[in-house]
Amino acid sequence: MLSVRNLDVRYGQFRAVQDVSMEIAQGDIVSLIGANGAGKSTLLRAIAGALPVYSGSVSFKQQDVTQTPSSTRVKQGLSLVPEGRRLFADMTVEENLLLGTTVKRSGDWNIDRIFETFPNLVKRRHSKTGHLSGGEQQATAIGRALMSNPDLLILDEVSLGLSPLVVDQVYASINSLKGAGTTILLVEQDLGRAISFSQRAICMLEGKVVLDKPTCDTNKEEITQAYFGLHQSNNQEAS
Amino acid sequence: MIINSLVQAILLGGYYALIACGLAFMFQVMRIINLAHGSLAILSAYLVWEITDALALSPFISVLMILPIMAIIGLLLQRVILERTTKGGELLPVLTTFGLAIVIDNLLFQQFGANTRSLSPYLGDLSWESYEIFDLWIGKLPVIVLITAIAMIGGLDLILRFTHLGRQIRATAFDPDTAGLVGIDARKIAGISAAIAMMTVAISGTALGLRGTFDAYSGGPQLLFAFEATIIGGVGSLWGVFMGGIILAIAQSIGALIHPQGFLLGGHLMFLIFLFARIYFHRDVFSLKHWLSKFNKEENVV
Amino acid sequence: MNIKRSNAYSQVTLSIIIALFIALIILPSFASNDVMERLTVLFIYIIMAAMWNTLAGFGGLVSIGQQLFLGLGAYTTIRITDMGISPFIAIVLAACLVGLLSWPISTFMLRLKAGEFAIGMWVLASIGHLLVNLDPLIQGETGISLIALNQYSIESRRLFIYLAALLSMSALLLGLFYVLRSRAGIAMQAIRDNEEAADSIGVDPERVKKWFFIFAAFGTALAGALWLAQASSFQPKTYFSVQWTAYMIFMVLVGGLGRFEGAILGALLFFAVETWFATAGVWYLVGLGAVAMLCSLFLPKGIWGAIESKLGITLVPVGYQVTGLTTDTLKNK
Numbered sequence: 001m002l003s004v005r006n007l008d009v010r011y012g013q014f015r016a017v018q019d020v021s022m023e024i025a026q027g028d029i030v031s032l033i034g035a036n037g038a039g040k041s042t043l044l045r046a047i048a049g050a051l052p053v054y055s056g057s058v059s060f061k062q063q064d065v066t067q068t069p070s071s072t073r074v075k076q077g078l079s080l081v082p083e084g085r086r087l088f089a090d091m092t093v094e095e096n097l098l099l100g101t102t103v104k105r106s107g108d109w110n111i112d113r114i115f116e117t118f119p120n121l122v123k124r125r126h127s128k129t130g131h132l133s134g135g136e137q138q139a140t141a142i143g144r145a146l147m148s149n150p151d152l153l154i155l156d157e158v159s160l161g162l163s164p165l166v167v168d169q170v171y172a173s174i175n176s177l178k179g180a181g182t183t184i185l186l187v188e189q190d191l192g193r194a195i196s197f198s199q200r201a202i203c204m205l206e207g208k209v210v211l212d213k214p215t216c217d218t219n220k221e222e223i224t225q226a227y228f229g230l231h232q233s234n235n236q237e238a239s
Numbered sequence: 240m241i242i243n244s245l246v247q248a249i250l251l252g253g254y255y256a257l258i259a260c261g262l263a264f265m266f267q268v269m270r271i272i273n274l275a276h277g278s279l280a281i282l283s284a285y286l287v288w289e290i291t292d293a294l295a296l297s298p299f300i301s302v303l304m305i306l307p308i309m310a311i312i313g314l315l316l317q318r319v320i321l322e323r324t325t326k327g328g329e330l331l332p333v334l335t336t337f338g339l340a341i342v343i344d345n346l347l348f349q350q351f352g353a354n355t356r357s358l359s360p361y362l363g364d365l366s367w368e369s370y371e372i373f374d375l376w377i378g379k380l381p382v383i384v385l386i387t388a389i390a391m392i393g394g395l396d397l398i399l400r401f402t403h404l405g406r407q408i409r410a411t412a413f414d415p416d417t418a419g420l421v422g423i424d425a426r427k428i429a430g431i432s433a434a435i436a437m438m439t440v441a442i443s444g445t446a447l448g449l450r451g452t453f454d455a456y457s458g459g460p461q462l463l464f465a466f467e468a469t470i471i472g473g474v475g476s477l478w479g480v481f482m483g484g485i486i487l488a489i490a491q492s493i494g495a496l497i498h499p500q501g502f503l504l505g506g507h508l509m510f511l512i513f514l515f516a517r518i519y520f521h522r523d524v525f526s527l528k529h530w531l532s533k534f535n536k537e538e539n540v541v
Numbered sequence: 542m543n544i545k546r547s548n549a550y551s552q553v554t555l556s557i558i559i560a561l562f563i564a565l566i567i568l569p570s571f572a573s574n575d576v577m578e579r580l581t582v583l584f585i586y587i588i589m590a591a592m593w594n595t596l597a598g599f600g601g602l603v604s605i606g607q608q609l610f611l612g613l614g615a616y617t618t619i620r621i622t623d624m625g626i627s628p629f630i631a632i633v634l635a636a637c638l639v640g641l642l643s644w645p646i647s648t649f650m651l652r653l654k655a656g657e658f659a660i661g662m663w664v665l666a667s668i669g670h671l672l673v674n675l676d677p678l679i680q681g682e683t684g685i686s687l688i689a690l691n692q693y694s695i696e697s698r699r700l701f702i703y704l705a706a707l708l709s710m711s712a713l714l715l716g717l718f719y720v721l722r723s724r725a726g727i728a729m730q731a732i733r734d735n736e737e738a739a740d741s742i743g744v745d746p747e748r749v750k751k752w753f754f755i756f757a758a759f760g761t762a763l764a765g766a767l768w769l770a771q772a773s774s775f776q777p778k779t780y781f782s783v784q785w786t787a788y789m790i791f792m793v794l795v796g797g798l799g800r801f802e803g804a805i806l807g808a809l810l811f812f813a814v815e816t817w818f819a820t821a822g823v824w825y826l827v828g829l830g831a832v833a834m835l836c837s838l839f840l841p842k843g844i845w846g847a848i849e850s851k852l853g854i855t856l857v858p859v860g861y862q863v864t865g866l867t868t869d870t871l872k873n874k
Contacts, residue, residue, distance in 0.1 A: 069426075071421075071425065072424075075422060086414060086416075086417040088413045089413070090409075091406065099407065101403075145421075148421070266656075272656025272659070324838065327837075329654070329656075330601065331841065333659045335834050337787070338790070338834030339830070342834065345823045345827040463660065466664070470657070498675075503667065504668065507664055507671070514649075515649070518653075
């Protein structure tokens with residue numbers, strides 16, 4: 001489904017993502033793990049086409065999309081819920097959701113189903129998203145991405161700034177996507193949740209992938225070591 | 240007497256609102272102040288004049304014919320010039336659009352010479368007909384221009400608020416990167432926005448030609464009027480721009496009452512006052528957008 | 542990472558410049574009147590280009606209203622000579638006064654961004670024009686002559702104006718050279734080039750911009766006053782015309798925005814183009830606008846910028862060098 005090869009992304013002379021490769025198959029649920037500044041968001045934004053790639057390639061559904069604008073990638077079925085939600089704050093929840101239909105992809109998701117999935121949004125339908133709580137904003141952002149009926153949904157920092165209860169709600173709703181066959185790549189800081197929720201964990205450190213294993217073959221300890229760069233040499237061999 | 244001046248000023252303000260709304264629209268959506276704005280309005284005025292003269296049509300029909308022409312010019316402007324310059328930082332759009340203004344002005348001068356033109360001779364009786372209300376004589380033509388301004392700004396406002404295209408334009412204006420992530424083709428939206436802006440320019444150029452006279456170098460002053468109305472109205476709200484146009488015209492009339500040469504100075508000084516207020520007393524405190532939204536909130540509370 | 546002044550001092554350049562200056566000083570003793578008058582015009586063009594370049598190329602401020610300072614420089618000269626002061630003292634005084642006036646203007650206008658600043662300056666120029674028109678001495682658009690010049694014979698007048706323009710140009714260019722080589726100047730060039738270390742220099746760019754604005758206002762006013770001396774009559778419409786700024790933009794864009802040598806090269810080119818094509822009338826202006834537009838689209842560093850990057854030549858070393866560049870310092874940012 002998604003294939004990233006030797007990807008390099010730079011800010012000026014700073015290499016935020018260095019030589020990253022990964023394969024994600026149809027139906028995979030993958031967690032991307034790493035400390036702040038490890039390059040996770042940069043990688044995801046580059047995959048979504050919001051950042052120019054310095055070298056390497058990204059292909060989606062066997063098509064090279066390295067130079068494709070982000071809007072076209074959405075049309076092909078690749079949607080990113082960006083870090084910090086990035087809602088259109090002066091527009092209402094409904095308007096934000098409707099924008100998700102811009103690419104007109106057919107599928108199960110429509111505005112009614114979004115409100116069924118996120119019942120907390122119903123009474124906020126006509127409120128400006130700038131005035132919503134964190135959980136409501138996150139739900140709107142996910143809903144907006146779902147409205148394009150993506151084949152691959154990328155979620156950056158789903159639970160950032162949300163209370164544990166709301167995080168549970170958000171995960172419950174993402175869980176319902178699993179059944180629908182949507183491929184999911186998400187960033188999660190909570191290792192326990194990452195391991196239990198996904199089938200695979202990819203850990204990044206200083207712009208490089210230092211661990212890429214099925215969650216059943218790894219444990220919290222190994223991921224923690226990769227996260228902090230302990231036993232780095234071993235992990236690099238492993239990846 | 241004063242009431243008469245006020246009424247005339249409001250009618251003139253309708254024209255300023257017309258010319259400003261395209262400038263403000265482009266600034267809102269694409270973050271570009273198009274320095275060729277006034278020159279493009281004069282270009283459309285000449286185009287309308289040519290068609291009217293050659294085909295013996297009413298200017299109101301001719302303007303319909305140049306709307307698609309100006310829309311295409313807008314699209315080309317975006318694709319050929321603006322798109323390239325915006326990548327090079329915020330200075331290049333200013334320089335290139337200024338260069339374009341010089342080219343347009345002088346080409347018009349080359350083509351049409353130094354004589355001033357007007358569209359009013361092609362209107363027949365309408366050019367001088369007036370309504371008489373409470374001893375005031377109000378020209379029909381300025382009223383038509385004012386109504387056009389209200390209709391155009393209202394129409395744009397409706398499009399922006401209630402259509403899918405409008406939502407896409409607002410999203411792109413708010414955050415172009417995220418708009419792309421939602422699947423909005425920012426390039427297409429910028430092209431459409433430029434086309435819409437140029438259609439408003441076509442209408443405002445025609446309005447200028449109907450109300451008065453123009454020559455090849457009239458573009459500069461029109462740009463300044465449009466810019467002043469936009470700043471007075473508070474960048475970012477089309478109805479604010481409408482009020483900005485009217486305030487600008489009122490200030491000019493007051494200036495003219497004080498001193499025979501005070502017409503333009505009055506407008507400029509009002510512009511400076513609003514600019515000063517915006518800079519030194521908090522952002523937009525003095526702008527109408529601020530006050531209008533405050534009133535709206537109060538209404539909601541009640 | 543550090544940013545240092547470039548020390549690639551070219552002895553050859555220095556000696557050529559000194560030789561050229563001496564040659565221009567003694568030129569009047571054998572040059573024809575026509576040559577001297579044309580050279581005076583050229584010097585004024587170089588001043589205008591260098592001043593606009595200071596503002597836009599180094600300060601990042603595109604103004605469409607520099608005709609404000611040009612017109613005010615000329616007007617103030619008229620006003621001062623009217624009080625019985627010698628025209629050549631009046632020229633310098635006028636430039637100083639306009640420079641002083643530009644200080645309050647700068648605190649206000651520099652709060653505006655890009656396009657808003659550009660047209661805002663144009664509005665100010667229009668205000669300046671209208672206010673000058675209100676002065677009864679000027680007699681509206683009819684204008685007035687710089688009568689005070691009549692106290693000199695035509696020959697000595699021509700010589701004085703030539704020397705005044707030459708000295709003004711040399712002094713302003715020298716001043717600009719030192720400003721650009723100062724810490725603030727280096728910082729502004731680094732900021733212009735988006736060098737990541739620019740903010741490590743510890744210079745407040747807003748303050749430097751202000752000084753650039755005032756310097757440009759002073760220099761442009763001086764150009765306006767010299768133009769008045771050379772043309773000897775003042776009509777508000779001519780001096781406050783946006784055409785002047787169009788010329789400045791053409792010279793700088795073609796020569797090289799933000800390149801010290803660029804403005805001079807641009808002025809020379811403009812001077813040549815004007816000499817040969819001005820008779821083409823309007824087409825000449827269309828050409829100027831089109832070339833400026835094409836340059837900003839396809840050659841944003843102008844001809845000099847292209848020469849610099851292709852051949853690696855720097856005649857006047859106002860640039861800087863980035864040293865100590867390591868990935869560590871970048872990562873820490």
